[in-house]
Amino acid sequence: MSNKSLRLVWRQMDVQIRIRTLNWYTLLLFILQPAIFSGVGILLSRAAGNPVPNLVYTVIGGGIMGMWSGLVFTSTFDITRDRRDGTLELIVGSPTSLGMVEAIRTFTNVVAGLFSLGAAFLVAMLVFHYSLVGIDYVGALVSLFLIMFAMWCIGVFLANFIAWSRLTGAVADLLEIPVAVLCGFMYPVSVLPGWMQAISAVIPIRWALQALDASLLGNSSPTLLLQNWTFAVLLSLLFWALSRWLEGKVHDRIRITGELNSI
Amino acid sequence: MIRLLRRYLRLYVLEAWFSYRALFAWSTPFAYLATKLGFPFFTMLLFVFMGKFVGISDPLYIVIGNILLLPSMNGLGGVSMTIGNERQFGALSYLLGSPAPRGPIFLGRALFHILDGLITVMVALPVAMLFFHLDLAQANFALLFFCVLLIAFSSSGMGFILGSISLVTRDGWMITSTLAMALYILVGVNFPVDLLPGGLKLLAYCLPMTRGIMAARQALAGATWVSVAPLIYGEALVGVLYTLAGYRLFLFIEKRSMALGSLDAL
Amino acid sequence: MDSFAIEARSLNKTFTTKQGFWNRKTKTTVAVEDVSFSVERGELFGLLGPNGAGKTTTVKMLSTLLLPTSGSARVLGLDVTRDTHKVRQRIGFTFGGARGLYGRLTALDNLRYFSELYGLEPSVSNRRIPELLELVGLTGRGDDRVETYSSGMQQRLHLARALLHDPELIFLDEPTVGIDPVGARELRSMVKNLVAMGKTILLTTHYMAEAEELCDRIAIIKKGRIVALDTPAALKQRLSGDAVIEVQIKNESAALVLGCMQALDGQVSIQVTEIPPLQSISIRTAEPGVVMEKLAPFLNPQVIQGLEVRNQTLEDVYVAIIQGEKA
Numbered sequence: 001m002s003n004k005s006l007r008l009v010w011r012q013m014d015v016q017i018r019i020r021t022l023n024w025y026t027l028l029l030f031i032l033q034p035a036i037f038s039g040v041g042i043l044l045s046r047a048a049g050n051p052v053p054n055l056v057y058t059v060i061g062g063g064i065m066g067m068w069s070g071l072v073f074t075s076t077f078d079i080t081r082d083r084r085d086g087t088l089e090l091i092v093g094s095p096t097s098l099g100m101v102e103a104i105r106t107f108t109n110v111v112a113g114l115f116s117l118g119a120a121f122l123v124a125m126l127v128f129h130y131s132l133v134g135i136d137y138v139g140a141l142v143s144l145f146l147i148m149f150a151m152w153c154i155g156v157f158l159a160n161f162i163a164w165s166r167l168t169g170a171v172a173d174l175l176e177i178p179v180a181v182l183c184g185f186m187y188p189v190s191v192l193p194g195w196m197q198a199i200s201a202v203i204p205i206r207w208a209l210q211a212l213d214a215s216l217l218g219n220s221s222p223t224l225l226l227q228n229w230t231f232a233v234l235l236s237l238l239f240w241a242l243s244r245w246l247e248g249k250v251h252d253r254i255r256i257t258g259e260l261n262s263i
Numbered sequence: 264m265i266r267l268l269r270r271y272l273r274l275y276v277l278e279a280w281f282s283y284r285a286l287f288a289w290s291t292p293f294a295y296l297a298t299k300l301g302f303p304f305f306t307m308l309l310f311v312f313m314g315k316f317v318g319i320s321d322p323l324y325i326v327i328g329n330i331l332l333l334p335s336m337n338g339l340g341g342v343s344m345t346i347g348n349e350r351q352f353g354a355l356s357y358l359l360g361s362p363a364p365r366g367p368i369f370l371g372r373a374l375f376h377i378l379d380g381l382i383t384v385m386v387a388l389p390v391a392m393l394f395f396h397l398d399l400a401q402a403n404f405a406l407l408f409f410c411v412l413l414i415a416f417s418s419s420g421m422g423f424i425l426g427s428i429s430l431v432t433r434d435g436w437m438i439t440s441t442l443a444m445a446l447y448i449l450v451g452v453n454f455p456v457d458l459l460p461g462g463l464k465l466l467a468y469c470l471p472m473t474r475g476i477m478a479a480r481q482a483l484a485g486a487t488w489v490s491v492a493p494l495i496y497g498e499a500l501v502g503v504l505y506t507l508a509g510y511r512l513f514l515f516i517e518k519r520s521m522a523l524g525s526l527d528a529l
Numbered sequence: 530m531d532s533f534a535i536e537a538r539s540l541n542k543t544f545t546t547k548q549g550f551w552n553r554k555t556k557t558t559v560a561v562e563d564v565s566f567s568v569e570r571g572e573l574f575g576l577l578g579p580n581g582a583g584k585t586t587t588v589k590m591l592s593t594l595l596l597p598t599s600g601s602a603r604v605l606g607l608d609v610t611r612d613t614h615k616v617r618q619r620i621g622f623t624f625g626g627a628r629g630l631y632g633r634l635t636a637l638d639n640l641r642y643f644s645e646l647y648g649l650e651p652s653v654s655n656r657r658i659p660e661l662l663e664l665v666g667l668t669g670r671g672d673d674r675v676e677t678y679s680s681g682m683q684q685r686l687h688l689a690r691a692l693l694h695d696p697e698l699i700f701l702d703e704p705t706v707g708i709d710p711v712g713a714r715e716l717r718s719m720v721k722n723l724v725a726m727g728k729t730i731l732l733t734t735h736y737m738a739e740a741e742e743l744c745d746r747i748a749i750i751k752k753g754r755i756v757a758l759d760t761p762a763a764l765k766q767r768l769s770g771d772a773v774i775e776v777q778i779k780n781e782s783a784a785l786v787l788g789c790m791q792a793l794d795g796q797v798s799i800q801v802t803e804i805p806p807l808q809s810i811s812i813r814t815a816e817p818g819v820v821m822e823k824l825a826p827f828l829n830p831q832v833i834q835g836l837e838v839r840n841q842t843l844e845d846v847y848v849a850i851i852q853g854e855k856a
Contacts, residue, residue, distance in 0.1 A: 004648055011641060011645040012645070015631065015638070015642050018633065018638075019631055024434075025434040025438065028437070028441055029437060029441060032444070033441065033444055036445055039448045040313065040447055040448050040454075041313050041317070043454050043458050044310070044313055044314050044317050044319060044453060046454075047314075047454040047458055048318040048319050050318065053317070057316065085629065085630075085631075085632075086624070086626070086629035087628075087630070090629050093592060093593060093594050093617060094617060094646040095614055095617045095647060096645075096646040101646075170293065171293075173302075174301050174302060177305035177306050181305055186309070186316075187312055187313055187315070187316035188316070191315050192312065255593070255594060255595050255596045256595075256596050258544060258595055
């Protein structure tokens with residue numbers, strides 16, 4: 001990566017953090033929303049007669065929810081706000097491609113989502129005395145990295161999808177929860193009926209998350225991890241390739257319809 | 264007097280209709296259905312599977328709770344949007360600079376949202392029958408629909424408060440969003456309110472929707488009006504209190520912004 | 530090297546929208562139709578027209594933000610649809626109004642951000658940003674958040690943003706809209722300086738005096754089509770030698786005066802505006818002396834409340850053209 005590109009990355013991340021991320025309400029989103037999902041999980045456990053919840057799925061899964069929700073929310077918000085504020089026009093009219101800008105923003109949003117995950121881990125450890133003994137650290141770290149990579153690839157794809165038109169923006173927004181349902185953010189994928197598991201097989205987050213959960217639960221084996229990681233990487237690259245293809249189409253489409261600056 | 268009442272009524276209804284159309288903006292049927300039904304349906308699915316994971320084999324409690332929460336999307340989200348969006352679209356100065364009485368123009372904003380809430384539930388119930396084998400044979404429909412209207416009304420009271428807050432902060436809709444999520448845990452949607460820890464249980468009973476949802480569940484099981492009367496009265500009282508609080512807050516913000524000269528900044 | 534900075538050939542732009550909620554009907558709007566013109570390098574070219582005439586759509590096609598439905602355009606010798614990236618590196622643009630800046634960031638941050646989007650080296654942007662802030666009169670305000678700026682200041686910041694990468698060609702879409710007269714005068718002075726520096730500028734505006742003061746040539750666009758294109762002096766000559774006599778007259782006497790003017794039918798062009806309790810009659814004529822002779826009987830304060838004889842302005846020509854009198 002050239003110095004120019006690195007500077008662009010740094011500057012875009014800086015703007016993104018200051019505009020979108022570093023305000024109280026976004027931080028509220030990153031903490032409260034996962035807390036709510038985790039809270040529902042814990043209380044459902046109690047309703048079922050289990051006073052001790054499964055911390056990996058219920059609490060840490062809430063952190064993953066926070067990462068994902070934050071990403072979808074900010075990605076939708078970015079484009080909509082840019083359209084409304086007139087900055088989308090200026091970005092498209094610059095020599096830097098919209099795709100590049102969206103890729104950096106999405107990366108920033110994914111990294112910011114670690115805040116949710118960090119908070120979830122803290123709660124799990126401090127409030128519920130979650131123990132890190134027996135965890136496959138390497139497996140967990142690599143899996144976490146692949147979750148971020150998968151979210152980034154899907155996020156960039158969604159950003160292009162959102163930029164296509166206002167209607168597709170509504171569709172992309174709608175995808176937030178179905179992805180969480182299908183990928184087993186807060187329960188193992190085996191809970192789903194067979195046909196839903198088949199659909200989730202094409203989403204890279206599912207495989208990376210399976211690997212993370214196995215690592216955190218101490219159930220991982222090299223074969224299992226490798227299999228999940230391979231699927232995660234390949235599917236992520238597929239989404240990345242789709243975004244690259246879509247990028248050019250989006251660039252032409254928004255200049256045909258003139259939707260660059262309308263709400 | 265009659266003329267004045269007629270004027271207020273006309274203003275109330277027209278204001279309700281125009282604000283609903285102008286500010287509660289879904290440009291296509293798809294976007295409408297996606298937000299009103301699609302998002303809640305998938306959120307409900309998430310909770311159903313979470314329940315299944317922990318050993319709750321019968322999802323109907325969760326399904327019913329999520330359906331009964333639907334009117335609150337209109338009440339909370341819709342009403343707060345039709346107030347907060349005045350700021351967004353730059354119409355606030357013109358609205359507040361007009362001589363129109365504040366009561367009808369403010370309170371009218373809930374009317375069509377309340378009706379919309381009822382329609383949403385009427386669409387969702389057959390879906391639940393189809394996918395989750397919800398049995399409505401015992402249901403007291405009149406009481407059920409009344410409870411739904413009541414839930415929409417009382418949640419619109421909270422919507423008024425949040426909408427007024429949206430007038431002074433550009434991030435008001437984020438607060439609304441987060442609060443809407445919090446309802447899944449606080450008002451007896453996915454599990455009985457009695458499972459909540461002490462402080463949260465008290466909060467739950469101070470919120471709109473809690474009693475309404477309890478009453479509606481009983482109506483689905485065939486309860487009579489008399490048996491749920493305390494819950495209905497309680498819900499109505501909470502709704503009125505929240506509405507009045509929202510109205511007072513709106514008036515306060517209006518006066519304050521005029522004193523500080525911040526109406527244009529709004 | 531192309532001598533032309535801009536060459537537009539039969540540009541067309543049609544928008545298709547859907548209306549309605551359930552039964553969605555397709556509506557087609559022709560925003561720009563068969564627009565052709567050229568702009569020389571170093572020229573300040575004006576594009577005038579009523580609201581919705583197609584000025585901004587034309588500018589957006591030339592600045593690569595919209596794809597033409599048909600036709601072609603070359604900017605600085607580059608095709609706007611095929612060489613989009615190269616065009617964007619060499620042009621700057623501003624659109625009127627306060628939108629298009631990140632309000633939560635300072636002016637400096639906004640400029641630094643756009644510097645990176647335009648690929649400027651830090652050594653270049655660190656030098657240019659203070660220079661540009663000084664050029665647009667925002668020295669000392671760089672560290673203030675843009676949301677605290679007045680609309681005039683935001684407009685000036687937009688100009689600074691458009692000049693960051695030292696473009697050869699600049700599109701200014703209504704740059705003085707919403708700006709006070711003093712601010713507008715300063716902005717016009719900046720625009721003249723840019724032209725003196727060798728920049729080419731395409732300007733759209735509603736303000737006739739501004740167009741007349743700044744532009745080397747003007748194109749008037751109406752309902753998506755160019756209906757006139759010439760220098761300001763030549764455009765005024767279209768209504769050659771015409772003087773304008775403005776008469777404010779009491780309503781009850783207006784019919785009498787207009788009756789007299791009818792005798793001069795063919796020699797005058799009359800426009801009547803109601804300004805209760807008066808009517809304002811604007812008489813355009815090549816023979817002001819003849820008209821004044823006809824008006825002489827009415828020259829008493831009971832009838833005529835105001836009288837002005839002047840040379841016609843660009844605004845008169847513009848109004849005449851837009852209203853279809855002469856093209």
